[in-house]
Amino acid sequence: MTVVTRYAPSPTGALHIGGARTALFNWAFARHLGGQFLLRIEDTDRERSTLESEKLVLEALSWIGLDWDPVPGFAGIPRQSERGARYREAIGVLLANGAAYRCTCSEAEVEAMRARAKEKGEKPRYDRSCRERGIGADSAKPFCLRLRVPDVGGITRWNDLISGPAGEDVRELDDFVIARTDGTPIYHFAVVVDDHDMGITHVVRGREHMTSTPRQLLIYQGLGWEPPLFAHVPLLIEAGGKKLSKRQDSVSVQSYRDRGFSPETVLNYIARLGWSHGDLEIFSQAELVDLFTLDGVGSSPSQVHDDKLFWLSQHYIKTLPRERLLAHLQRFLDAEAGRPVPVDDGLASLVELLRERSKTLLEMAQLARFYYVDALARDAKATAKFLKSEIAAPLRELRDALASVPSWDRASLEAAFQTVIERHGLQLGALAQPVRVAITGGTVSPPIFETLEVLGRDRSLARLTEALALVH
RNA sequence: GACCCCAUCGUCUAGCUUGGCCCAGGACACCGGCCUUUCACGCCGAGAACGCGGGUUCGAAUCCCGCUGGGGUCGCCA
Numbered sequence: 001m002t003v004v005t006r007y008a009p010s011p012t013g014a015l016h017i018g019g020a021r022t023a024l025f026n027w028a029f030a031r032h033l034g035g036q037f038l039l040r041i042e043d044t045d046r047e048r049s050t051l052e053s054e055k056l057v058l059e060a061l062s063w064i065g066l067d068w069d070p071v072p073g074f075a076g077i078p079r080q081s082e083r084g085a086r087y088r089e090a091i092g093v094l095l096a097n098g099a100a101y102r103c104t105c106s107e108a109e110v111e112a113m114r115a116r117a118k119e120k121g122e123k124p125r126y127d128r129s130c131r132e133r134g135i136g137a138d139s140a141k142p143f144c145l146r147l148r149v150p151d152v153g154g155i156t157r158w159n160d161l162i163s164g165p166a167g168e169d170v171r172e173l174d175d176f177v178i179a180r181t182d183g184t185p186i187y188h189f190a191v192v193v194d195d196h197d198m199g200i201t202h203v204v205r206g207r208e209h210m211t212s213t214p215r216q217l218l219i220y221q222g223l224g225w226e227p228p229l230f231a232h233v234p235l236l237i238e239a240g241g242k243k244l245s246k247r248q249d250s251v252s253v254q255s256y257r258d259r260g261f262s263p264e265t266v267l268n269y270i271a272r273l274g275w276s277h278g279d280l281e282i283f284s285q286a287e288l289v290d291l292f293t294l295d296g297v298g299s300s301p302s303q304v305h306d307d308k309l310f311w312l313s314q315h316y317i318k319t320l321p322r323e324r325l326l327a328h329l330q331r332f333l334d335a336e337a338g339r340p341v342p343v344d345d346g347l348a349s350l351v352e353l354l355r356e357r358s359k360t361l362l363e364m365a366q367l368a369r370f371y372y373v374d375a376l377a378r379d380a381k382a383t384a385k386f387l388k389s390e391i392a393a394p395l396r397e398l399r400d401a402l403a404s405v406p407s408w409d410r411a412s413l414e415a416a417f418q419t420v421i422e423r424h425g426l427q428l429g430a431l432a433q434p435v436r437v438a439i440t441g442g443t444v445s446p447p448i449f450e451t452l453e454v455l456g457r458d459r460s461l462a463r464l465t466e467a468l469a470l471v472h
Numbered sequence: 473g474a475c476c477c478c479a480u481c482g483u484c485u486a487g488c489u490u491g492g493c494c495c496a497g498g499a500c501a502c503c504g505g506c507c508u509u510u511c512a513c514g515c516c517g518a519g520a521a522c523g524c525g526g527g528u529u530c531g532a533a534u535c536c537c538g539c540u541g542g543g544g545u546c547g548c549c550a
Contacts, residue, residue, distance in 0.1 A: 010550045045549055107548070114546095123474045123546060144548050163477075164489095172475055172546090180548040187550050211476055211545040234478075234543095241542065269484095272499095276485055279498040298485075301543065305483045308500045318513080356513040367511090417509090432509040444511040 003035030004201045007061075007068075008191070010042040011054035014252035017304060018206065018236040018244045019057075020064060021270040025233055026204045027066045028271070028292035038198055039068045041079040044190055049081070060253035064267045065285045071198055078198065080190050087185040090193045090223060091145060091178065099148055099222030100178060103130035104141040125174030145179040147218060156214040161202070161231035161294045168214040176215055188212060192219040195228060204231040204294075207301075208243070231294055234274050235301045244304065251304060260362030262328050264320065265313045273302045282315065314359045326351065332365035333372065341372045350454045353446035370440040371455065376463060378441040383470055386434040386443070392471045394424045394431055395438070399464040408457045413449045438467030 007023035009015065015023075030037040039061075043049035061068075071078055094100035105113075105126070114124035126146070135143060149170055157167035178189040185193070195203060210232045220227040236244045238251075249255055256266050268283050275298070277283075277291045317325065326343055329351065333341040341347070350371050351364065358364035370376060401416040421431050432448040439460055445451045452460050 008550095012550075042550060048549080103548095110548090118473070121473060125546080146548095166476085168476070174546090177548050182548085184548090186548070191550090206544095207477070208544055232477090237543075239483090243544070272484060274484090279486065281484090281499055300478050302485090303483065305500085307482095308484060311500055314513095354512095357511060427509080429509040436510060442510095446511085448509060 001201065003030050003033045004038065004199050005030040005035065005204055006038040006040055006195070006198060006200050008040040008042050008194070009057045010045065010048075011050060011057055012045065012048040013053055013056075014249070014254050015057040015060040016244060017251045017253060017256070017266075017270055017273075020060060020253050020266070021236060021273055022204065022206055022233060023061055023066055024064070024267065024270055024288075025275070025292075025297070026202075027068075028288045029202065029204060029231075029294060031289040032292045035201075036069045037066070038071050038200070039077050040071075040194055040198065041077055041081075042187070042190070044080045044184065044187060046081065056254065063257065064253065064263050064270075073197070078194065080194065083190070083194070084184065086197065087179075087190060087193055088183065091185065091189075094147070094178070094219075094222050095145070097222070097224075100145050101131060101133075101148055101175075102135040102137070102139060102143040103146045103175075103177075104135060104139060104143045105130055123172060123174075126176070128175050131175060142181045144177050144181045146175040147178050147215075147222065149173045149175050149218060156217045158213065158217060158227070158230055160210075161204075161229055162234075162297050163210070163232055163299060166210070166213070166232075168211070170214070170218070173215060173218070178219070188215055189219060192216050192223070192225075196220075196223070196225050200228050202229045202231060204233060207232045207235050231297075233297060234299055236273060237301045237303050239303055239305065241303075256309075260332060260360030260364075261309065261313050262316050262320065262361060264316045265309065268312050268316075269309050272308070273304070274298050282312075310359045317358050317361070317364065318355050322348065322352070325355075329361050329364060332361050333368070336365045336369060337372055346454050346456060347371055350446070353450055353454065357444075357446065367444070370442075370445070376439075376441045376466075378437060378467075378470070379443070382437045382441070382443045384472075386437045387467055387471045389471055391431070391434045392468065394420050394426060395434055395464065395471070396468060397423070398431065398435065399461060399468065402452075402457070402464070403461055405457075408453065410449045410453055413452050417449075434467075435464070439463045 005026040007019075007026050009019060009023075027037045029035075039058075041054060043054075091100065110126055113127045117127075118124045130146070131148065151171070155167045155169050157165065160166045176188070177186050179185050213230055213232075217227055238244055244251055253266065257263075264284070267285060267288070271283050271288055271292075272281065275292070275296045277296050283291070320328070326348065330341075330343070333343070347368065350368050354364050354367050358367060398416060398420045401419060402413065405412040405416055417428065417431060420426075421428055433443060435448055436443060436445050436451070439455055440451060446454075455463075
């Protein structure tokens with residue numbers, strides 16, 4: 001049997017990391033087994049769904065490296081908003097076989113019922129008053145459709161692929177609405193029809209859907225369909241312990257990207273949130289496909305915490321192939337400079353030197369600033385501390401020595417420094433720091449010789465001269 | 473409130489199915505040290521957890537019960 005999974009976002013905002021992780025698990029699970037991974041847009045809530053959100057979500061998914069398969073029988077990605085006729089058809093089946101009935105209770109009435117139940121210390125629910133009234137399609141009052149939940153028959157059960165045996169007594173369920181007064185289906189109903197029509201074999205989704213599984217099972221039953229297998233993934237929670245909210249921009253995939261994390265980093269990070277494979281920490285996309293199984297998924301919720309994220313980020317910055325790193329970096333370079341920054345050999349070499357010094361792409365672009373910026377802004381504190389009058393003479397001598405160095409390479413630069421520090425009885429650091437401030441504007445950079453080498457003779461000399469004027 | 477779920481270092485987790493190899497392993501973070509022209513990287517080292525209480529057993533992180541704590545769900549939202 002071919003495994004078919006799906007991710008079904010509702011396009012009501014950016015994709016957050018929890019959604020991305022659910023998508024990843026579905027994707028990796030399917031790919032590992034050589035199956036299909038499908039996408040579906042759940043936009044039955046017309047008020048909140050937008051095309052921009054949809055685009056954002058799709059973009060985020062491909063950004064972390066997920067791809068999806070075409071859905072047989074559908075042109076493009078299925079969207080619930082376009083499946084009205086199919087839902088009506090399925091509703092007709094339920095009505096015909098008595099699994100659903102019409103209810104004319106108003107919202108106010110239902111609310112009152114719930115309040116009453118709550119007072120009695122019961123679960124708030126609909127009291128089934130329309131159940132046996134046999135209301136027809138010709139009813140004068142507007143009606144919605146409710147599922148007739150069997151009142152005998154005990155417990156709905158399924159073997160959750162992550163939680164193990166699960167189920168709920170049907171007496172806990174009320175006759176829930178499956179179609180609104182306007183005839184449009186409610187989520188639970190649409191999901192069942194969609195999953196069935198798309199041939200989904202495994203539903204891998206967040207734990208928050210656990211309690212609605214019995215209801216969906218009942219719908220499958222009413223329709224006479226075989227339900228898929230379910231796997232409920234533990235929730236992702238924020239540092240405070242609460243469920244990640246959809247409205248939190250800080251955890252959107254987009255914002256991780258903007259903070260300078262590579263897609264490799266984000267993918268690896270979310271993979272390890274709730275899933276593990278022994279002691280391994282680093283996983284490429286291919287390794288994930290290779291190793292991902294549902295029994296690697298834990299059963300308790302995980303906090304989203306930045307510590308490991310930074311470590312992973314630097315790991316990938318250190319190890320990514322140059323081309324890929326530069327491709328990731330480009331947008332940060334451009335943003336920092338406020339114009340397109342061409343990556344020449346010097347900048348490429350600088351990036352190599354910066355790999356071990358940058359935790360994020362953003363940080364890397366900032367550290368490289370001195371290279372691609374026209375007018376260097378020198379840090380005031382650093383200037384005050386290192387460009388002092390006593391360094392004027394050595395600095396001037398160094399500049400002159402550098403000006404006449406035979407070739408601009410590490411060895412020659414080092415020789416020039418050596419001569420100056422020996423004459424003045426200085427430690428290398430005593431001269432290197434002022435030079436660093438002179439040519440980079442700050443106290444932090446790659447080793448001084450490499451930095452000079454990368455900057456080139458003309459610019460280095462010019463900046464040294466500039467700095468000499470600032471000596472006080 | 474009702475129902476459901478969860479519970480190992482600060483964080484992510486291994487171990488739990490098939491009790492002993494676990495006075496609990498790895499990783500991140502933190503702290504200390506080494507290296508060092510700044511910052512990093514790297515290397516070495518330290519501290520740090522089985523929520524509590526009962527069982528069962530020769531033996532429990534692992535099995536059972538209770539408690540506590542945390543979370544999720546109870547919509548004509550998805």
